[in-house]
Amino acid sequence: MAEGLDKNSVVAVIGSGAMGAGIAQVAAVAGHRVRLYDTRPEAVGQAIAGIVKALARLVEKGRMGAAEADLARERVLPMRALDEAADAALVVEAVVENLDVKRALFAELEDIVGPGCILATNTSSISVTAIGAALKRPERLLGMHFFNPVPLMALVEVVSGVATDKACADTVCATAAAWGKNPVHAQSTPGFIVNRVARPYYAEALRLLLERAADPATIDAVMRDCGGFRMGPFELMDLIGHDVNYAVTQSVFNAYYGDPRFAPSVVQQELVNAGFLGRKAGRGFYRYGEGVAMPQAQAEAAQACQENVRVTHAGAHPLFDALATRLRDAGIAVTAADGAVPAFHAGGAIFLTDGRSATQRAFDDGNPDTILFDLLLDPSQATRIALARADQCSDAAWHAAVGLFQKAGFTVSRLDDVPGMAVMRTVAMLANEALDAVNQGVCSAAAVDIAMQKGVNYPRGPLAWADAVGLRHVFTVLANLGAAYGEDRYRVSPLLRRKLAANPDGARIHAR
Numbered sequence: 001m002a003e004g005l006d007k008n009s010v011v012a013v014i015g016s017g018a019m020g021a022g023i024a025q026v027a028a029v030a031g032h033r034v035r036l037y038d039t040r041p042e043a044v045g046q047a048i049a050g051i052v053k054a055l056a057r058l059v060e061k062g063r064m065g066a067a068e069a070d071l072a073r074e075r076v077l078p079m080r081a082l083d084e085a086a087d088a089a090l091v092v093e094a095v096v097e098n099l100d101v102k103r104a105l106f107a108e109l110e111d112i113v114g115p116g117c118i119l120a121t122n123t124s125s126i127s128v129t130a131i132g133a134a135l136k137r138p139e140r141l142l143g144m145h146f147f148n149p150v151p152l153m154a155l156v157e158v159v160s161g162v163a164t165d166k167a168c169a170d171t172v173c174a175t176a177a178a179w180g181k182n183p184v185h186a187q188s189t190p191g192f193i194v195n196r197v198a199r200p201y202y203a204e205a206l207r208l209l210l211e212r213a214a215d216p217a218t219i220d221a222v223m224r225d226c227g228g229f230r231m232g233p234f235e236l237m238d239l240i241g242h243d244v245n246y247a248v249t250q251s252v253f254n255a256y257y258g259d260p261r262f263a264p265s266v267v268q269q270e271l272v273n274a275g276f277l278g279r280k281a282g283r284g285f286y287r288y289g290e291g292v293a294m295p296q297a298q299a300e301a302a303q304a305c306q307e308n309v310r311v312t313h314a315g316a317h318p319l320f321d322a323l324a325t326r327l328r329d330a331g332i333a334v335t336a337a338d339g340a341v342p343a344f345h346a347g348g349a350i351f352l353t354d355g356r357s358a359t360q361r362a363f364d365d366g367n368p369d370t371i372l373f374d375l376l377l378d379p380s381q382a383t384r385i386a387l388a389r390a391d392q393c394s395d396a397a398w399h400a401a402v403g404l405f406q407k408a409g410f411t412v413s414r415l416d417d418v419p420g421m422a423v424m425r426t427v428a429m430l431a432n433e434a435l436d437a438v439n440q441g442v443c444s445a446a447a448v449d450i451a452m453q454k455g456v457n458y459p460r461g462p463l464a465w466a467d468a469v470g471l472r473h474v475f476t477v478l479a480n481l482g483a484a485y486g487e488d489r490y491r492v493s494p495l496l497r498r499k500l501a502a503n504p505d506g507a508r509i510h511a512r
């Protein structure tokens with residue numbers, strides 16, 4: 001492993017807004033002398049005042065000693081002119097998101113700093129290669145992409161442009177680790193890792209809403225309570241702001257030459273058109289304000305539970321095993337039944353969604369009483385389960401399925417019968433995007449999982465999740481979504497096909 005920067009070396013931070021202040025705080029706490037600059041001198045004063053407050057809060061909470069906080073504060077020094085960065089070993093730029101401004105800044109800095117100084121940009125959407133292109137020595141420029149709020153978010157994407165020297169990237173990775181962060185290395189490509197791989201989290205939810213699978217409150221609850229995501233997609237988009245989220249989607253879509261994977265949604269465009277930008281506007285998918293209650297997620301009325309449930313092919317899928325255990329723990333008799341496909345039989349046949357709608361599956365199997373359940377992160381802990389019924393399904397079979405899961409302690413939410421349901425479809429698309437990023441050399445499989453857990457708080461890395469669901473099942477879900485929609489958006493990553501062809505029964509992304 002490469003060595004990070006010497007703790008006694010100077011770090012210059014250019015741009016003292018939200019990100020610059022956070023980066024300065026983290027570098028100072030790690031022991032560096034930090035020089036902080038902004039074209040608006042008052043911004044530097046505000047940033048330092050903010051750092052003082054943040055350090056005081058850490059002391060109050062017992063996370064830092066008072067003496068340590070004082071020393072960290074003393075290490076942050078305001079810079080009056082850019083040439084005071086001359087002794088820096090690392091310069092991190094966090095000015096406005098504008099290519100010309102960033103290029104001009106680095107051109108000036110290049111003549112100020114010493115030959116060993118590394119130049120880093122905190123850009124989240126501009127090509128690192130383009131920012132460095134006009135420099136005399138582009139090999140020492142790279143991306144150091146922090147997440148907001150910097151002191152709390154562990155992820156740093158260390159981004160190499162085409163000309164970046166590997167040794168510089170290694171030094172910055174080691175430095176970020178010494179600052180207590182989780183660095184992941186990425187090649188400069190639109191969205192880097194997180195902003196690319198996260199797109200389906202929003203895009204599939206918007207598609208579900210467009211197709212009236214359920215209302216936002218129900219889809220959010222399913223993603224939280226079944227999928228284990230900290231925030232549902234609609235509440236998250238409301239928090240980010242629809243102007244910002246829509247702009248990022250558009251920028252990634254355009255950067256990939258209109259790849260339908262990244263297509264923006266007319267549903268979100270209309271919110272932007274209306275000025276319903278989310279929390280900051282008092283209205284987005286939800287309304288905000290004094291005394292405004294959040295809408296409740298849909299839940300099925302209580303139904304009676306049948307006494308005896310048969311499980312086909314118990315043990316063929318870990319999700320079925322875990323669910324069967326939970327049913328048994330609730331006093332339901334679960335007995336084995338013949339059959340090649342894992343299913344519960346309680347009135348109708350209950351399957352894990354495979355990307356077909358329940359209606360399609362009922363038709364394919366010649367079994368009208370077909371009910372699907374959505375993916376659960378942890379069947380032993382989930383508080384909710386999402387079910388969908390075929391159009392042909394009888395009320396008796398539906399009520400029996402609802403009663404079964406209610407008896408096992410689940411709140412049952414009904415999704416209308418869209419292919420792939422909510423969690424399964426989202427996780428399959430997140431994993432597919434992650435696989436493409438790995439296949440295209442943007443990052444490693446380990447990096448993408450760390451990035452999504454540390455950068456956007458996913459409960460599990462998408463590739464580890466695909467391993468848990470089974471790569472064969474993920475493939476089937478994507479292929480069925482592709483067949484249902486006839487859209488290139490759901491095309492299967494070549495890496496997934498390759499893994500399954502090489503090892504049809506035991507393919508995995510991560511070694512066990």
Ligand code: NAI
Pocket residue numbers: 014015016017018019020037038039040043093094095096097098101105122123124125145146147148
């Ligand atoms: P901000 O608007 O809070 O701060 C930018 C600061 O840069 C302002 O104080 C401005 O006066 C100063 N500035 C502008 N031009 C300058 C120049 N030529 N030289 C020195 N200072 C200059 O912006 P924020 O949110 O801190 O973002 C900064 C950068 O970090 C942008 O590139 C942004 O895309 C990126 N970023 C932002 C994230 C966020 O969540 N806000 C997350 C990750 C990256």
